[in-house]
Amino acid sequence: MPQLRNPLNVIRWNSDKHYIDALAQIGMPVVDTRWLEPDVEWSKRDLHNRFPAREDFVVKPAVSAGSADTGRYTATDADSRRLAINHAKRLLDAGRSVMVQRYMPEIDTFGESALVFLHGEYSHAIHKAAMLVGEDTGEDTGYTREAMEPWQPSELEIKAAQDIITQVRRLVPGRSMKSRPLLYARVDFVVRGDKPPLLMELELVEPSLYASLAPGALDRLASAILREVAYGNDANNDVSALAHA
Ligand SMILES: Nc1ncnc2c1ncn2[C@@H]1O[C@H](COP(=O)(O)OP(=O)(O)O)[C@@H](O)[C@H]1O
Ligand SMILES: [Mg+2]
Structure with missing residues (x-):
């Protein structure tokens, strides 16, 4: 066997990258992460409000490898923000947890x-x-x-x-x-x-x-x-x- x-x-x-949260909770130096979970309904406005107001940010799934389904966005650019919302929505609709980080x-x-x-x-x-x-x-x-x-x-x-x-x-x-x-x-x-x-x-x-x-x-x-x-x-x-x- x-x-x-x-x-x-x-x-x-x-x-599952939720381990990053477990490490953050005991004070380990990890990239600061905001978590969006698929168990609640996310409107486009909710998602918009969860993204940083300025600077570039990253949207990626909690389960991934090789940068798959991972994107970089510009907070102050309306088109980029719209694409970020679509990206997060796609992942959430597929039942996947989403991570949002500052680039x-x-x-x-x-x-x-x-x-x-x-x-x-x-x-x-x-x-x-x-x-x-x-x-x-x-x-x-x-x-x-x-x-x-x-x-x-x-x-x-x-x-x-x-x-x-x-x-x-x-x-x-x-x-x-x-x-x-x-x-x-x-x-x-x-x-x-x-x-x-x-x-x-x-x-x-x-x-x-x-x-x-x-x-x-x-x-x-x-x-x-x-x-x-x-x-x-x-x-x-x-x-x-x-x-x-
Ligand atoms: N917050 C971030 N800031 C800058 N680059 C990032 C960030 N998150 C991911 N990346 C880029 O995307 C790559 C893949 O992300 P990572 O979290 O390593 O997931 P995986 O390797 O499992 O796809 C990283 O190696 C890095 O180049
Ligand atoms: Mg990696």
């Missing part, structure tokens, strides 16, 4: 970093350039290809990522999380120069670990998997449990 690593409880928790201008100047940890230990990092070019009009444009290069994170970044991973092990429901480190964790930050980084997202599901961009990363991953095998299995690792997830 194939085994899940990271385990099912982690995969469940991490598949982080640091993404354009400093970009985004992704720090990879194997069994809780820092392994390597990469850097991505800004990805959002404009509005989401509902056309299926697929996933955005990311422009990446190796990255040397600051001590501050590594420490901030470690703090988040420590908190995650407390927040995820389930026994095994308390006693075992995560096989892998990728912490994506908005880099902000001298200011502390902010969490854009945490990847405990997606196996894009960019091992080819860092010397030794693949060997470290192989060693971590061997240690994982030695831990043995429990119900959280059983792939058949996914069918009931």
Whole structure:
């Protein structure tokens, strides 16, 4: 029987970006987010009122990957605002939770970093350039290809990522999380120069670990998997449990 690593409880928790809210509530540095939930009826006016009055903002679904269904809007431009309302409405009508964030201008100047940890230990990092070019009009444009290069994170970044991973092990429901480190964790930050980084997202599901961009990363991953095998299995690792997830 194939085994899940990271385990099912982690995969469940991490598949929906509401974890950002859970992290915000315990004071972790995350991108400030406004949540629109599909369980209530949203009029266009309600949506208009929930968007920022000035500066660019982002509308994206709570469950996504590769920038799918994610758009960037200009708050003071009526056409852009109308497209943002349509975008949010489309997602909500499909029963999806919507996230509204200020467009982080640091993404354009400093970009985004992704720090990879194997069994809780820092392994390597990469850097991505800004990805959002404009509005989401509902056309299926697929996933955005990311422009990446190796990255040397600051001590501050590594420490901030470690703090988040420590908190995650407390927040995820389930026994095994308390006693075992995560096989892998990728912490994506908005880099902000001298200011502390902010969490854009945490990847405990997606196996894009960019091992080819860092010397030794693949060997470290192989060693971590061997240690994982030695831990043995429990119900959280059983792939058949996914069918009931
Ligand atoms: N608030 C934001 N400010 C600036 N850029 C953003 C913001 N939110 C998302 N983006 C851009 O969109 C990309 C995808 O968003 P992200 O939250 O990482 O979701 P996913 O990777 O799961 O699609 C990011 O890598 C970033 O380039
Ligand atoms: Mg991302």
